[in-house]
Amino acid sequence: MIDILMLSTEHIDIYTQYSIPIWKKYCEIHGYKFCHYGEKLIPDMAFTWSRIKMIQDHFKTSDAEYVMMVDADTLIYKDQLELSLERLITQYMTGDKKILFQKDGSDRLGIYFSHNWKLSLEMKRWALPNAGFNIMKNSPEVHEFIDTWLELGQGKLKHLADIHPRTQNVLLRGVMLDPKLDKLIGYLPSSIVSKRNTKFCKHLSAMTKEQIATEIKKEYDKIF
Numbered sequence: 001m002i003d004i005l006m007l008s009t010e011h012i013d014i015y016t017q018y019s020i021p022i023w024k025k026y027c028e029i030h031g032y033k034f035c036h037y038g039e040k041l042i043p044d045m046a047f048t049w050s051r052i053k054m055i056q057d058h059f060k061t062s063d064a065e066y067v068m069m070v071d072a073d074t075l076i077y078k079d080q081l082e083l084s085l086e087r088l089i090t091q092y093m094t095g096d097k098k099i100l101f102q103k104d105g106s107d108r109l110g111i112y113f114s115h116n117w118k119l120s121l122e123m124k125r126w127a128l129p130n131a132g133f134n135i136m137k138n139s140p141e142v143h144e145f146i147d148t149w150l151e152l153g154q155g156k157l158k159h160l161a162d163i164h165p166r167t168q169n170v171l172l173r174g175v176m177l178d179p180k181l182d183k184l185i186g187y188l189p190s191s192i193v194s195k196r197n198t199k200f201c202k203h204l205s206a207m208t209k210e211q212i213a214t215e216i217k218k219e220y221d222k223i224f
């Protein structure tokens with residue numbers, strides 16, 4: 001069993017009116033559970049942190065084998081609706097890996113480019129995680145990963161928790177410095193999920209609400 005989580009409040013209805021039905025449709029096809037959360041869950045932290053809290057809360061009650069978290073500014077291409085998460089998990093969640101992130105970059109002419117060169121160079125990692133799309137195994141190791149992420153953001157790395165890119169900052173400069181947690185991380189190829197030149201899931205971001213709505217509506221109109 002797989003649960004797909006999305007957090008969004010009504011201020012982005014302009015595009016979730018398209019993205020939510022697409023994800024619901026995807027869940028229907030594959031028998032996954034779509035779980036929508038509509039509230040800010042941590043009053044004194046930037047909204048984006050509520051996503052991590054949502055995952056933590058969800059793990060406490062869910063008996064799903066895998067939990068996926070998707071940002072609201074994502075779409076699935078009509079011709080890839082049949083691609084199952086089981087297939088992605090089998091192919092990419094290998095060895096010690098228990099969390100698959102979207103890579104924060106995209107392919108150009110078949111070559112992968114980081115969306116944040118400066119940060120990539122600083123961290124000495126060409127592939128950085130995009131915190132807005134992941135597939136996680138519902139396991140004690142992953143629970144610890146999520147608990148640590150939130151704990152650092154609210155505690156020791158509080159000073160980074162409100163500096164863009166907020167959750168990613170604490171992930172990179174905190175969670176991933178622990179080798180035991182770092183080794184749980186794997187990546188989906190950008191041909192599967194990315195902002196551009198991708199086939200399965202397009203993750204918009206860094207666009208206006210109206211632009212995001214227009215982009216997602218294009219695919220919505222093909223599906224429905």
Ligand SMILES: [Mn+2]
Nearest residue numbers: 071073132205
């Ligand atoms: Mn996003």
